[in-house]
Amino acid sequence: MDEHTIQDDDDDRDALAGLSSAPTPQRNIHSYSQQLRAPSAQKRYHQVRNHSLDDIPKPLDHNYYNNDSSDDEFFPHSSSLSNNAPSAEEYIITSHSQRLDQNLSLDGGPDDPRQCHTLPEFTGAGGGTGIFKVPMRATVHPGRPPFLELRPHPLRETQVGKFLRNIACTDTQLWAGQECGVRFWRFQDAYEPGLGAKVRRGDEDAVPFQESTNTSPTMCLLVDSGNRLVWSGHKDGKIRTWKMDQPADDTSPFKEGLSWQAHRGPVLSLIMSSYGDLWSGGEGGAIKIWPWESIEKSLSLRPEEKHMAALLVERSFIDLKSQVTVNGNCSISSSDIKCLISDHVRAKVWCSQPLSFSLWDARTKELLKVFNIDGQIENRVDMPSGQDQPVEDEMKVKFVSSSKKEKSGGFLQRSRNAIMGAADAVRRVATRGAGAFVEDNKRTEALVLSADGMIWSGCTNGLLVQWDGNGSRLQEVNHHPCAVQCFCAFGARIYVGYVSGTVQVMDLEGNLIAGWVAHNGPVIKLAAGDGFIFSLASHGGLRGWSISSPGPIDSLLRSHLAEKESNYSIQDNVRIVVGTWNVGQGRASQESLMSWLGSVVSDVGIVVVGLQEVEMGAGFLAMSAAKETVGLEGSSIGHWWLDTIGKALDENTTFERMGSRQLAGLLISLWVRKNLRMHVGDIDAAAVPCGFGRAIGNKGGVGLRIRVFDRIMCFVNCHLAAHLEAVNRRNADFDHIYRNMVFTRSSNLLNNAAGMVRLLFFCCSLAFSSYLFRLLYSSGLPLVLCVAAGVSTAVQTLRATNAAGVNAEETKLDLAEADMVVFCGDFNYRLFGISYDEARDFVSQRCFDWLREKDQLRAEMKAGKVFQGMREALIRFPPTYKFERHRPGLAGYDSGEKKRIPAWCDRVIYRDNKSGPVSECSLECPIVSSILLYEACMDVTESDHKPVRCKFHSTIAHVDRSVRRQAFGEIIQSNEKVRSLLDELRYVPETVVSTNNIVLQNQDTSILRITNKCEKEKAIFKIICEGQSTVKDDEEVADYHPRGSFGLPRWLEVTPAAGIIKPEQFVEVSVHHEEFHTLEDLVDGIPQNWWCEDTRDKEVILTVFVQGSCSTETTSHQIHVRHCFSAKTVRIDSKSNTHRKGQGGSLHRSELRQLSSSSDATDDSTRN
Secondary structure (H helix, E strand, O other), X not given: OHHHOXXXXXXXXXXXXXXXXXXXXXXXXXHHHHHHOOOOOOOOOOOOOOOOOOOOOOOOOOOOOOOOOOHHXXXXXXXXXXXXXXXHHHHEEEOOOOOOOOOOOOOOOOOOOOOOOOOOEEEOOOOOOHHHOOOOOOOOOOOOOOEEEEEOOOOHHHHOOOOEEEEEEOOOEEEEEEOOEEEEEEHHHOOOOOOHHXXXXXXXXXXXXXXXXXXXXXXXXXXXXXXXXXXXXXXXXEXXXXXXXXXXXXXXXXXXXXXXXXXXXXXXXEEEOOOOOEEEEOHHHOEEEEOHHHHHHHHHOOHHHHHHHHHHHHOOOEEHHHHOEEOOEEOOOOOOOOEEEXXXXXXXXXXXXOOEEEEEEOOOOOEEEEEEOOOOEOOOXXXXXXXXOOHHHHHHHHHHHHHOOOOOOHHHHHHHHHHHHHHHHHHHHHOOOOOOOOOHHHOEEEEEEOOOOOEEEEEOOOEEEEEOOOOOEEEEEEOOOOOEEEEEEEXXXXXXXXXXXXXXXXXXXXXEEEEEEOOOOOEEEEEEEOOEEEEEEOOOOEEEEEOXXXXXXXXXXXXXXXXXXXXXXXXXXXEEEEEEEEOOOOOOOHHHHHHHHHOOOOOOOEEEEEEEOOOOOHHHHHHHHHHHHOOOOOOHHHHHHHHHHHHHOOEOOOEEEEEEEEEOOEEEEEEEEHHHHHHEEEEEEEEEEOOHHHOOOOOEEEEEEEEEOOEEEEEXXXXXXXXXXXXXXXXXXXXXXXXXXXXXXXXXXXXXXXXXXXXXXXXHHHHHHHHHHHHHHHOOOOHHHHHHHHHHHHHHHHHHHHHHOOOOXXXXXXXXXXXXXXXXXXOOOOEOOOOHHHHHHHHHOOOHHHHHOOXXXXXXXXXXXXXXXXXXXXXXXXXXXXXXXXXXXXXXXXOOOOOOOOEOOEEEEEEOOOOOOOOOOOOOOOEEEEEEEEEEOOOOOOOOOOOEEEEEEEEEXXXXXXXXXXXXXXXXXXXXXXXXXXXXXXXXXXXXEOOOEEEEXXXXXXXXXXXXXXXXXXXXXXXXXXXXXEEOOOOOEOOOEOOHHHOOOOOEEEEOOEEEEOOOOEEEEEEEEOOOOOOOEEEOOEEEOOOXXXXXXXXXXXXXXXXXXXXXXXXXXXXEEEXXXXXXXXXXXXXXXXXXXXXXEEEOHHHHHHHHOOOOEOOOOOOO
């Protein structure tokens, strides 16, 4: 009840004199309501409970501000709502879509929507510009390239325990790690339709895939093409292997291969080094190396020896952190490993932690350098994590010790001591560990190795930093204010994914080429494969972007996809009831709730209920504000209302509660009919206080956001400033809510270190607020103002703390971007220029057309000052405020001493995608709504306000993702212009290598020259080792065995192993032999100790892969490299895969130098 909050409404009559007043007309019911009277034969759309005003005629007019929505598309109901309720399938009316109900009758009935007229509406001004402009929609988004949608955005509720968390590409597959294992898609099936009901919810429209057996959540993936394996690190600390070559016709979940317990905590990152060793990173800075020799032996064991294989690998690890820890002092940070990358150019490994980097030699496994995010070398001395006092303990010590001190000095002195103690605890926590507060915006989130051998790191503040191979900071760029989440390098481009859902493309110098919004959620992983850059969003959506984008192919695809709109466009219709009620701290009977809601939901799919003043009082408001600061909300009375409304809606049988949000006395909740549930989800909540200092929830707004048929709807319950004269305050409250409502999933701030720091700041601010409360109360201010001031100070302090760690993102407003927004609540706009008696008289005669001219909200909307561009149905019900409790009918209006003027305080106002009075539903205008019912329940008497309900009929246009993907594939595969552009991406610059054969002896070095003969295009090369073999005494070479990810043998160094060759230039690659002794090796089945050398000759095949700056194909050259233990003459048969084979010959050590200057071997190699 508004008058119970801060002050009374006694000044209403005095304020009337200052407001403009219109001349009072003669009160004749025929002169003002006859024009609204409908033909007597016409019946009302809905039958509702009789109340004291039902005996007065209720005229209808369908020609005043009527919307032109197509009712011809609506299907009928079988019978009248008053007699026979529709079946459970008839709550939704389908037009083009056949998904929900294919058996609805086309015959018109008493409740056929074609016979039910929509209500006329009033539209506010100012809706065409700025934040109130209707969001642009299109058949194909004009602001980003057309994409291949492998997996459409699934509803969040369908992904519990199944969320995708990372992706990686092989030559023919896209693998994804999820919370219950792994799955993969075959590129050859990329344009196939979804499997529909054959798969679980969320994957109905996804490309067909194969899935593994259930495992612990997958944290990271690694592709090992050399051994046709995919490695995965898991939350349970295990590393698992999966075979790439799974049977295509086997639909049963595939099983893991080799697996072992690698870490006590989660495996956070996996890479294969240049020498085929597996490196893994975990919590607390743990880095372990799993030598390839032990992995190879384990992989060779039979399935029945699986346990022995796991044990063999488990015992072989090298703990790098322990190697760099001396006397308890560690050279690297104790924070978790963020990511590992292998620098194949220089055979190094980069390890990234939130605020530091460590650089390691991949061959010797030595620590080369430790430096911070600013590039400064660190001499770190980290104590073991067990010696750190936990944050909770420190906080406890500070506050408990303060409480045990003598209570000398009185209240003010104790408050000061508490403030100083809390501030000291905050300072000590914030300056320790991973910099959870001070340097939170500088944390490194991702690393990538670019084609030119440079390293790029991305930070939480959007900063992109370039490093050379030695860890020297070269430059920094910033193209986006949001946090970097992931990288992907392909050719001469670097792709960056951001938490805002944006993907950007840079060149190798860091210049921005293009950028677009790829998803409506954070882009958490990027991977390149099959001519696409695949992006994974946090919600599980997976899209592929052509590597040629942005380019001419985009406009071609966009136009051809738009032409096929009719093939994949679907329209569905759903009815929505929105109810609002200021309950005045009272409780409703089940009969009242049935009258308000239960009587109108029989044909409805979605029910939204907004309540105001569920619970009030200074103590409750202060406690509610305090709970909000630590992520807590709700109350016992709020839960009572949810349960009671649920009973009225037949919850769990007919309807299902999707979500709710409470802010002090404001409560909003949303129910969905069970048959519609599979198309509704992704519910998010938000709250914006507008009370004292914009911190207290006695006034403000709470909202819920949902996805319905892939379209966004927002529902906001508001309670705006009270009193007749506070029009500008009400307008400001609305504007504040509209601009500041940000929908997020509820989260507990105590779940992370930053949350603990915020909690400490909150404790500090509460201590200060208690000090402020004492001062104000002692000065004679009312108690409620003192409490509000104290809590407001605490809340504002915490908000400032949160703002310090959050980027100032220039993102679009959540409400402005929604397809449909509905505001309901006690807006508190009154009638002006009219007296109490006049208002009562006009109400009794139902002269609502003249009373509407006195409505403050209508006047403000007409002037474009509030609810800009939004619409409201023509009001045909009596004012809903203010009544005496438990007094029905007109006699219930306030007749006491104050005689508050009746007013339409309780309203429902909305906006859809319509930008004009006539807009048909389409993919360009995806939601078109009309109002079928807008009325108050005058027979409900439990509050001083009457509940109001509004029924919408919404037509929703959306895309059949599976059909559109097929259309996309048809264009890619059959359109000649598109095929011509794609063929251009197959071009690879012509290159030659200086030799196909190299012979090395101990410590020898040979130079391999790779020449780019193209005049315009850069050539990008990469050298791998396809395998090593042992040369027998009869010069016969055994089979070649690849190491992990085609790694080099330990005796061979190739530098640089990757890079870029400019047009008509060459690069010289050093191929060097380095002595290396294995700890254990097998020679003819006999174990050799570390001091015993294998003296047999070795031979490896080096393959040089070459591609263009943006090539989808590669060419290759093969070079045979032999290590001769003795200086004997050897003969090497050329086995190059080039068109013109190199000549074999006898090579001595004295001839090794000649190899580097020998005539160039022809380039044209095998295309892959």
